[in-house]
Amino acid sequence: ERNFDILAKSYLSDIKEVRERAGGDSxxxxxxxxxxxxxxxxxxxYWRLINRPLKDGWVCMNxxxxxxxxxxxxxxxKERIxxxxxxxxxxxxxxxxxxxAELFIDPVERVTKLLSEQVKEEMPMNASIRADWPPCFESAVGELSQGVNVNHTGRLFLASMSLAMGLSQEQACGFFANAPDYNADTTSYQINQIYEAKYTPxxxxxLKTSARCPVSPGDDRLCDQEWLTHPLKYLKAKQRRRFQETGATVITDKTE
Structure with a gap:
C-alpha cells in the first residue's frame, strides 16, 4: 500500500483516497x-471520460x-511510467x-529474433498459416504478445479478422493474454460479442486512419497493389498462390 501511494504521488499530479466504510476498500x-x-x-x-463520475475537476476511479x-x-x-x-x-x-549505436546492433537483433521466434511458437494456427497473415494482423498479434497496448481499432480488427480467418474464440482470446490491461472474463465476453455479431474486419x-497499418510504400509488394484495399484480399491472394502450389484451402473474401 505504501509503495502504491509513493508511485501515485510520483507519477500523477495529485490523488485523493476515499474510504467507503471502516475497513472497506478505498x-x-x-x-x-x-x-x-x-x-x-x-x-x-470504462476509460472514456463520459463514463466516469466527475466532481470538481476530479475523476472517480471506481x-x-x-x-x-x-x-x-x-x-x-503504468501508462505514465x-x-x-x-x-x-x-x-x-x-x-x-x-x-x-553500432555497439547495440547485434544484441538488439538477437533479442528481436528471440522474441519473434517465441511469438511464432505460441501463436495457434488453424484456417491459415502464419505466412498468409497480412502485415496489419501480424503487427497487432506481435505487439500484444510483447505487452504493447494496441488501440481499440487494432483490437477490434484483430478479433474480427480472427473470426474471418476461421479461428476459434479461444484462439482469438489467446492473442490478448499479454495485453497490459488483460482480463480473461472481459476479453472472453468482448470476443464473444464480436463473433456473435459477425463483425467484418x-x-x-x-486501418491507416487509425494508425494500424504498419506498411510503408515499398515494404510489401502485395500491399502496394492498387486493388489491395482490404486485409482479407491480402489473405486470399496469399492463399490462392499457396493453393496453386499445394492445393491448400482458400478463405472466401467477404469484402467482394
Missing amino acids: TYWVPISDFIELCPRISGN SGAGESSRKRTARLI REDLTNSCIERMNKMDDSF HGCAA
Missing part, C-alpha cells in the same frame, strides 16, 4: 487533466470488471552517435 480520485492525458492509451468503455479502484488507478500510473520510460529512451537515443483505409 475509492481513488485523480485530476481530470491526468485522466484525459492517459486514458486514450487504454481501451474499453471499481469495475473484477478490478478494484486501486488496480484501475494503477493502470493509469511507460510514457516516461519511452521519452527517456528516445532522449538517450538522440544523444547517441553512430559509433556508439476494417479495411486498409480505416
